[in-house]
Structures are given as C-alpha cells and as structure tokens.
Amino acid sequence: MHLHKFEKIWLVFGMASLVLFLLIIGFAAFWKGTHPQSxxxxxxxxxxxxxxxxxxxxxxxxxxxxxxxxxxxxxxxxxxxxxxxxxxxxxxxxxxxxxxxxxxxxxxxxxxxxxxxxxxxxxxxxxxxxxxxxxxxxxxxxxxxxxxxxxxxxxxxxxxxxxxxxx
Ligand code: CUA
The missing domain is CATH 2.60.40.420 (Cupredoxins -  blue copper proteins)
Incomplete structure (x- = not known):
C-alpha cells in the first residue's frame, strides 16, 4: 500500500498526539499524588x-x-x-x-x-x-x-x- 506524504504526516501527528495525551494523563494520575496525603x-x-x-x-x-x-x-x-x-x-x-x-x-x-x-x-x-x-x-x-x-x-x-x- 502506498501512503500519500500528507497521510503519513497526519498519521505520525495523530500517534504523537495520542502518546502525548497518555503521558499527560499518566503523569497527572500516577505521579502527582493518587496516594492519600499521609x-x-x-x-x-x-x-x-x-x-x-x-x-x-x-x-x-x-x-x-x-x-x-x-x-x-x-x-x-x-x-x-x-x-x-x-x-x-x-x-x-x-x-x-x-x-x-x-x-x-x-x-x-x-x-x-x-x-x-x-x-x-x-x-x-x-x-x-x-x-x-x-x-x-x-x-x-x-x-x-x-x-x-x-x-x-x-x-x-x-x-x-x-x-x-x-x-
Ligand atoms: Cu493488625 Cu497489625
């Protein structure tokens, strides 16, 4: 299958956005204190x-x-x-x-x-x-x-x- 140049760019952009999004969620949820204060x-x-x-x-x-x-x-x-x-x-x-x-x-x-x-x-x-x-x-x-x-x-x-x- 041949991918058009712009298709490739958008595919990479989409994947990168997803990864970035997951990193932000992961950071917020797990590294910034899901544990109780104590x-x-x-x-x-x-x-x-x-x-x-x-x-x-x-x-x-x-x-x-x-x-x-x-x-x-x-x-x-x-x-x-x-x-x-x-x-x-x-x-x-x-x-x-x-x-x-x-x-x-x-x-x-x-x-x-x-x-x-x-x-x-x-x-x-x-x-x-x-x-x-x-x-x-x-x-x-x-x-x-x-x-x-x-x-x-x-x-x-x-x-x-x-x-x-x-x-
Ligand atoms: Cu129950 Cu220690």
Missing part, C-alpha cells in the same frame, strides 16, 4: 533502618521543640517498635503533656497494619513501602490505646501500645 514518602520496607526517622536509636518519642513532639514507629507482625528505654526494655507507652503537638511517623516492614490511637483523630493505614504521617494536637488528658485496625495475621489483636496525655 503516604507521600516511599521507603524500602526491607531496609527501613536506612531512613533517618526509623533508625533504632531514633524510634519512639522525641521532643523536637517546646511542646512539639515526634513519635517514630516501625510496625511489623505483631508489634509496634517504639524503641527501647534506658533499661533496654521495649517501650510500650509514650507520655506527652496536654496541648502538645505530636507528629506520628510510621512505616511497616512486612504487611499492611493500622495505627489508631483510640479516642483521638489519629487513624492511619500503614503500608509496606510507605511512610504514614499524621500530626495532631493532644487536647484531652487520659490513656489512649493504640490499636492495629487492619487484620494482619494471627497476632493482630496483640498489636497495641498506649499514649498517655497528662495535665
């Missing part, structure tokens, strides 16, 4: 320690400014790792004063977990390969239970910790 950053789930926030010595609660705290946590089946205390024991409870601003940063080494601080607005899904973040102001005093609300296996119900907000 999942902006990606991480290697096999090597979470490579991330500054998830180095063993940086886990748990830290006061970063007056009344501002960061809590770094690594979830895995079936545990929340908040680091260890001075005696080398696993931390299962963090304490912050009422009215403090707390940024929770959490990731997982294995499967999807949940991170909900019952009684507060902290409720995140934790996916392997992502860093979930949520900042909140602790307005009420009390002991709040951290629970995993994504079924993650036989020990799912054993995943818990406590956040205490004191006066």
């Amino acid at each position: 999942h902006i950053e990606t991480i290697d789930p096999q090597n979470v320690e490579a991330h500054e926030a998830f180095k063993p010595e940086n886990l748990g609660l830290r006061e970063v400014a007056d009344g501002k705290y960061t809590v770094n946590i690594v979830a895995s089946a079936f545990n929340y790792d908040f680091g260890t205390d001075a005696d080398g024991k696993a931390v299962k409870k963090i304490r912050v004063p009422k009215g403090s601003t707390v940024l929770f940063q959490i990731t997982t080494k294995d499967v999807v977990h949940g991170f909900q601080v019952a009684g507060t607005n902290v409720n995140m899904m934790v996916e392997p390969g992502h860093v979930s973040r949520l900042e909140t102001v602790m307005k009420n005093t009390g002991e709040f239970t951290v629970v995993c609300n994504e079924y993650c296996g036989v020990g799912h119900h054993q995943m818990f910790a406590t956040v205490e907000v004191y006066e």
Whole structure:
C-alpha cells in the first residue's frame, strides 16, 4: 500500500498526539499524588533502618521543640517498635503533656497494619513501602490505646501500645 506524504504526516501527528495525551494523563494520575496525603514518602520496607526517622536509636518519642513532639514507629507482625528505654526494655507507652503537638511517623516492614490511637483523630493505614504521617494536637488528658485496625495475621489483636496525655 502506498501512503500519500500528507497521510503519513497526519498519521505520525495523530500517534504523537495520542502518546502525548497518555503521558499527560499518566503523569497527572500516577505521579502527582493518587496516594492519600499521609503516604507521600516511599521507603524500602526491607531496609527501613536506612531512613533517618526509623533508625533504632531514633524510634519512639522525641521532643523536637517546646511542646512539639515526634513519635517514630516501625510496625511489623505483631508489634509496634517504639524503641527501647534506658533499661533496654521495649517501650510500650509514650507520655506527652496536654496541648502538645505530636507528629506520628510510621512505616511497616512486612504487611499492611493500622495505627489508631483510640479516642483521638489519629487513624492511619500503614503500608509496606510507605511512610504514614499524621500530626495532631493532644487536647484531652487520659490513656489512649493504640490499636492495629487492619487484620494482619494471627497476632493482630496483640498489636497495641498506649499514649498517655497528662495535665
Ligand atoms: Cu497489625 Cu493488625
């Protein structure tokens, strides 16, 4: 079949337009944030320690400014790792004063977990390969239970910790 010169030009133009169109759609849909706000950053789930926030010595609660705290946590089946205390024991409870601003940063080494601080607005899904973040102001005093609300296996119900907000 012989193609007229102009036919060829228009064919190429048409194809190029289609490719360009798909690229723009693809860029808009996949690279510019189809993920929810809390999942902006990606991480290697096999090597979470490579991330500054998830180095063993940086886990748990830290006061970063007056009344501002960061809590770094690594979830895995079936545990929340908040680091260890001075005696080398696993931390299962963090304490912050009422009215403090707390940024929770959490990731997982294995499967999807949940991170909900019952009684507060902290409720995140934790996916392997992502860093979930949520900042909140602790307005009420009390002991709040951290629970995993994504079924993650036989020990799912054993995943818990406590956040205490004191006066
Ligand atoms: Cu972790 Cu359910």
